[in-house]
Amino acid sequence: MTRNFFVGGNWKMNGSLSQVNSLVEILNNASVPSNTEVVVAPPAIYIDRVRQAVKKEIEVAAQNCYYKASGAFTGEISPEQLKDMGINWVIIGHSERREIFGESDDFVGAKTAYALSAGLGVIACIGEKLEERESGKTEEVCFRQLKAIASHVKDWTHVVVAYEPVWAIGTGKVATPEQAQETHAALRKWLAENVSKEAANNTRILYGGSVNGKNAAELGKKEDIDGFLVGGASLKPEFADIIAASSQ
Numbered sequence: 291m292t293r294n295f296f297v298g299g300n301w302k303m304n305g306s307l308s309q310v311n312s313l314v315e316i317l318n319n320a321s322v323p324s325n326t327e328v329v330v331a332p333p334a335i336y337i338d339r340v341r342q343a344v345k346k347e348i349e350v351a352a353q354n355c356y357y358k359a360s361g362a363f364t365g366e367i368s369p370e371q372l373k374d375m376g377i378n379w380v381i382i383g384h385s386e387r388r389e390i391f392g393e394s395d396d397f398v399g400a401k402t403a404y405a406l407s408a409g410l411g412v413i414a415c416i417g418e419k420l421e422e423r424e425s426g427k428t429e430e431v432c433f434r435q436l437k438a439i440a441s442h443v444k445d446w447t448h449v450v451v452a453y454e455p456v457w458a459i460g461t462g463k464v465a466t467p468e469q470a471q472e473t474h475a476a477l478r479k480w481l482a483e484n485v486s487k488e489a490a491n492n493t494r495i496l497y498g499g500s501v502n503g504k505n506a507a508e509l510g511k512k513e514d515i516d517g518f519l520v521g522g523a524s525l526k527p528e529f530a531d532i533i534a535a536s537s538q
C-alpha cells in the first residue's frame with residue numbers, strides 16, 4: 291500500500307488579513323507533487339477567505355471543532371458548519387489544545403469520532419512532553435492518547451495521525467529522523483495490534499515539531515514518516531520547499 295504524502299500547515303493564531311493574502315499567494319505558486327496532499331489550517335476567521343482564494347489542489351482545515359451539530363456553545367464551531375462552508379479537514383487534539391485549554395484524551399477521542407461522523411477528515415495529534423521522553427515514557431504516553439481515540443473511532447480511513455513531541459514544537463529542537471522513525475514505527479505497530487492491520491498500513495503518520503525547509507527531506511525519507519504537520523515554517527515561503535521535499 292502506498293500512502294500518499296501529507297503536508298499540513300497549522301497557522302495557529304497567527305497572521306493578519308494582509309499576511310493571509312501573502313500566504314495564499316505563496317501557496318498558489320507552490321508546486322504540489324502528484325503524490326502529496328497539502329492541507330492548511332488558518333485561524334477560524336480567515337478559513338473561508340483562504341478556501342475561496344487558494345488553488346484547488348490545496349485543501350483547508352479548521353484548527354479545532356466541537357462535537358455537537360449546533361446549540362448554546364459560545365465560541366465553538368461544529369463539524370457540520372465546517373462542511374457547510376466546504377471545509378473537509380480539522381485538526382483535533384493539538385498539544386496546545388490539550389495543555390492550554392485542558393482537552394482530555396477522552397474529549398479528543400470523542401471529538402475525533404464526531405468530526406469523522408460528520409464527514410470531516412481528522413488530523414489527530416498526539417505526542418509526549420520533554421519530562422515524559424526523559425523518563426522513558428514516550429510510547430506509554432502516545433499509546434494512551436491513541437487508545438483514547440481508538441476507543442471512540444472504529445474506522446480510521448479518514449484519520450491522519452500527527453506525532454508531535456511537545457518538546458520539539460516551536461523550539462527549533464527537531465527530533466532526529468531516527469528518533470521520529472522509531473516512534474512512528476511503534477505507533478504503526480500499535481495500530482496493527484490494537485485497531486487492524488489495514489489501519490496500520492493505510493493510516494498516514496505525520497511528524498510535527500520544528501520541521502523546516504532544510505530538515506524536511508531527511509525526515510521524509512524515513513519509512514514510517516508519511517508527511518508533516520508544520521507550524522512556524524508554514525507561515526513562511528519555505529513551506530513551499532517542505533511541500534516539494536516530499537517528492538525527493
Ligand SMILES: O=C[C@H](O)COP(=O)(O)O
Pocket residue numbers: 300384454458459460461462498499500501519520521522523
Ligand atoms: O501543529 C504544528 C506543530 O505544533 C509544530 O509547530 P512548529 O513547526 O512551529 O514546531
